[in-house]
Amino acid sequence: xxxxxxxxxxxxxxxxxxxxxxxxxxxxxxxxxxxxxxxxxxxxxxxxxxxxxxxxxxxxxxxxxxxxxxxxxxxxxxxxxxxxxxxxxxxxxxxxxxxxxxxxxxxxxxxxxxxxxxxxxxxxxxxxxxxxxxxxxxxxxxxxxxxxxxxxxxxxxxxxxxxxxxxxxxxxxxxxxxxxxxxxxxxxxxxxxxxxxxxxxxxxxxxxxxxxxxxxxxxxxxxxxxxxxxxxxxxxxxxxxxxxxxxxxxxxxxxxxxxxxxxxxxxx
Amino acid sequence: xxxxxxxxxxxxxxxxxxxxxxxxxxxxxxxxxxxxxxxxxxxxxxxxxxxxxxxxxxxxxxxxxxxxxxxxxxxxxxxxxxxxxxxxxxxxxxxxxxxxxxxxxxxxxxxxxxxxxxxxxxxxxxxxxxxxxxxxxxxxxxxxxxxxxxxxxxxxxxxxxxxxxxxxxxxxxxxxxxxxxxxxxxxxxxxxxxxxxxxxxxxxxxxxxxxxxxxxxxxxxxxxxxxxxxxxxxxxxxxxxxxxxxxxxxxxxxxxxxxxxxxxxxxxxxxxxxxxxxxxxxxxxxxxxxxxxxxxxxxxxxxxxxxxxxxxxxxxxxxxxxxxxxxxxxxxxxxxxxxxxxxxxxxxxxxxxxxxxxxxxxxxxxxxx
Numbered sequence: 001x002x003x004x005x006x007x008x009x010x011x012x013x014x015x016x017x018x019x020x021x022x023x024x025x026x027x028x029x030x031x032x033x034x035x036x037x038x039x040x041x042x043x044x045x046x047x048x049x050x051x052x053x054x055x056x057x058x059x060x061x062x063x064x065x066x067x068x069x070x071x072x073x074x075x076x077x078x079x080x081x082x083x084x085x086x087x088x089x090x091x092x093x094x095x096x097x098x099x100x101x102x103x104x105x106x107x108x109x110x111x112x113x114x115x116x117x118x119x120x121x122x123x124x125x126x127x128x129x130x131x132x133x134x135x136x137x138x139x140x141x142x143x144x145x146x147x148x149x150x151x152x153x154x155x156x157x158x159x160x161x162x163x164x165x166x167x168x169x170x171x172x173x174x175x176x177x178x179x180x181x182x183x184x185x186x187x188x189x190x191x192x193x194x195x196x197x198x199x200x201x202x203x204x205x206x207x208x209x210x211x212x213x214x215x216x217x218x219x220x221x222x223x224x225x226x227x228x229x230x231x232x233x234x235x236x237x238x239x240x241x242x243x244x245x246x247x248x249x250x251x252x253x254x255x256x257x258x259x260x261x262x263x264x265x266x267x268x
Numbered sequence: 269x270x271x272x273x274x275x276x277x278x279x280x281x282x283x284x285x286x287x288x289x290x291x292x293x294x295x296x297x298x299x300x301x302x303x304x305x306x307x308x309x310x311x312x313x314x315x316x317x318x319x320x321x322x323x324x325x326x327x328x329x330x331x332x333x334x335x336x337x338x339x340x341x342x343x344x345x346x347x348x349x350x351x352x353x354x355x356x357x358x359x360x361x362x363x364x365x366x367x368x369x370x371x372x373x374x375x376x377x378x379x380x381x382x383x384x385x386x387x388x389x390x391x392x393x394x395x396x397x398x399x400x401x402x403x404x405x406x407x408x409x410x411x412x413x414x415x416x417x418x419x420x421x422x423x424x425x426x427x428x429x430x431x432x433x434x435x436x437x438x439x440x441x442x443x444x445x446x447x448x449x450x451x452x453x454x455x456x457x458x459x460x461x462x463x464x465x466x467x468x469x470x471x472x473x474x475x476x477x478x479x480x481x482x483x484x485x486x487x488x489x490x491x492x493x494x495x496x497x498x499x500x501x502x503x504x505x506x507x508x509x510x511x512x513x514x515x516x517x518x519x520x521x522x523x524x525x526x527x528x529x530x531x532x533x534x535x536x537x538x539x540x541x542x543x544x545x546x547x548x549x550x551x552x553x554x555x556x557x558x559x560x561x562x563x564x565x566x567x568x569x570x571x572x573x574x575x576x577x578x579x580x581x582x583x584x585x586x587x588x589x590x591x592x593x594x595x596x597x598x599x600x601x602x603x604x605x606x607x608x609x610x611x612x613x614x615x616x617x618x619x620x621x622x623x624x625x626x627x628x629x630x631x632x633x634x635x636x637x
Contacts, residue, residue, distance in 0.1 A: 174364055
C-alpha cells in the first residue's frame with residue numbers, strides 16, 4: 001500500500017508539473033530576493049529615516065484602507081444582491097464589475113479624471129465644499145477603489161453563494177427581519193470570503209500606480225515615489241524605498257492572513 | 269379553525285400540487301402522509317411562506333396570510349435537513365427567535381427552560397456542528413418552539429435519525445402537542461402517522477386523497493391507492509395488556525375482542541395493524557387440526573371485492589354473542605383478508621357465509637400511542 005502511494009507520488013507527469021511549478025515560483029521569488037540582496041542595511045536604515053518615504057508609506061496604507069472600508073459599505077450588500085437575486089441584465093452587471101480588471105490602469109485614471117476634474121459637475125461640487133479630487137488623498141482613494149473593487153465584490157459574492165439559502169429561510173421563519181438575517185446569518189457565514197476579499201482589495205489598492213499617477217501625482221503614494229526616485233536618481237535610490245514598502249506590505253499581509261485563519265479556527 | 273388551506277395549486281416543470289384544501293383545528297396533530305415526491309414538502313413551504321402558490325389561499329386564525337411575509341406568519345418550520353446556524357452555539361440558536369423584545373435575563377431564563385424541556389441543557393455551550401442527528405433535531409425543535417408559532421410544521425423530522433433517537437423524538441413531539449401546540453407533520457412512514465397523528469391527510473400525486481381521523485383512514489381507506497400505500501387494511505385501536513407469561517406473547521384488547529400479539533413493547537394504549545395478506549380464511553370445520561396461528565375467529569363475510577390481482581374478503585368477527593348482550597357494542601369489527609380468486613372458488617365464499625378467520629400473533633404489528 002505504502003509503496004503504491006509512493007510510486008504514485010513520483011510518477012513522471014507529476015515530476016514534470018512540479019518542475020514547471022518550480023520555474024514559476026522562481027520567476028516570482030528571484031527578482032524579489034535579488035532586490036533584497038542588492039540593498040544594504042545601511043541604505044535601508046537611512047531610507048527608513050527619510051520623512052518623505054515614511055510619509056508616503058503611511059499615506060499609501062491609510063488611503064488604501066480607507067478606500068476599502070468606505071467602498072465595502074456599498075459593495076458587500078451589493079454582492080449579496082448579486083448572489084441571491086435574479087434581475088434583468090444581471091450578466092451585463094457582472095461584466096461591468098469586472099471591467100476595471102481588464103482596462104489599462106492609466107486609462108482607468110483618465111476615465112476617472114473625466115468625471116472628477118475641476119471642470120466637471122462633481123469637481124465643481126467638491127470645489128464648493130472646499131476640496132478637490134485631483135491631487136488629493138480623496139482622489140487617490142477613488143483611483144485605488146476603482147481598480148480594486150472587483151476583487152471584493154467577486155469574493156464576497158462567492159462567499160454569499162456558499163451560504164445555504166435554507167439557513168436564511170429558517171431564520172426568517174423564526175421571525176427575524178431580512179435585515180437581521182443579513183447581519184446575523186449571511187454575513188457571518190460568508191465572513192471568510194468577505195475578509196479575504198477585503199484583504200485582496202486593500203492589497204490591490206495599495207499597489208496601484210497607473211490610475212493614481214494620473215489623478216494625484218501629489219501627495220505622493222509610495223509606488224509613485226519609487227517611480228519618481230527611479231526617474232530622477234536611478235535604481236540605487238529607488239531600490240531601498242521599494243524594499244521598505246514591500247516589507248511593510250508583507251508584514252501587514254501576513255498579520256491579516258494569520259488573523260483570518262485564527263478566526264476560522266475559532267469558528268470550527 | 270386554526271389553519272385553513274383552500275384550493276392551493278402550484279406547478280413546477282413536471283411536478284404540481286392541485287387544489288389542495290384542508291382544515292386544522294387548534295391542538296391537532298395533523299399528519300400529511302404520502303410517498304416521496306407527491307408534494308408534501310412543497311405544501312409545507314407554501315404554508316410557511318417560503319414558496320408562493322400559483323393559486324389558492326391560506327388562513328391562520330381567520331386571517332388571510334397567503335401573501336404575508338415569512339417572518340410575520342407565526343408559523344414555525346422545522347426543516348428535513350439540519351438548519352441550525354453553524355456559527356452559533358446551541359444556546360444562541362435557541363435564543364435566536366427571542367432576541368427582540370426580551371431582556372437578557374428573560375432570554376436566558378426562557379432558553380434554560382426550553383433546554384430542559386427538550387433535554388439539551390448539557391449541550392448549550394456546544395457548537396451546533398458538533399451535535400449528533402438526534403441532538404440537532406431536539407435543538408431545532410426547541411428553537412422553533414421558542415418562536416412561539418401558532419402552528420408548527422415538521423418536514424420528515426424523524427426519518428433521517430438513527431433508530432435509537434427515533435422513539436425519543438417521537439415522545440418529545442407527543443409532549444409538545446400535549447402542551448397544546450398544533451402540529452402539521454409531513455412523513456412517508458405510516459407508523460409515524462399512526463403513533464403520532466390525531467388526524468391524517470393522505471397525499472397522492474399532488475392532491476389530497478383522503479383526510480380524517482387516524483382510525484378512519486386506516487380502517488376505511490377511500491381508494492385502492494390509499495389502502496395500498498398505507499399497506500395496512502386492518503387497523504385497530506386498543507390496549508396492550510401485561511403478558512400472562514414471561515414470553516413475548518401479549519394480549520391486545522380492542523372492543524370485546526382480544527388479539528394475541530408478539531411484541532417486546534410494554535403494556536399501554538396503542539394500535540395494531542395486520543396486513544390483509546397475512547390473514548387466512550377457512551371454512552368452519554369442527555375436526556380442524558390446530559395450526560401455529562394464535563388468532564382464530566369465527567365471523568361472517570360481509571363483502572367480497574376485487575383488489576388488484578386478488579380478492580379482498582371482508583369478515584365481521586364481532587361475535588353474535590356480544591351483539592345480543594349490548595346493542596351499543598354491536599359495531600362490526602371488520603377484518604380484511606387478501607386471497608386469490610381461486611381460493612374464493614375452492615372455499616365457495618359468498619356474502620353472509622360463516623367462516624374462520626386466522627392470523628399469526630407475529631403478523632400483528634403493535635404500534636404504541
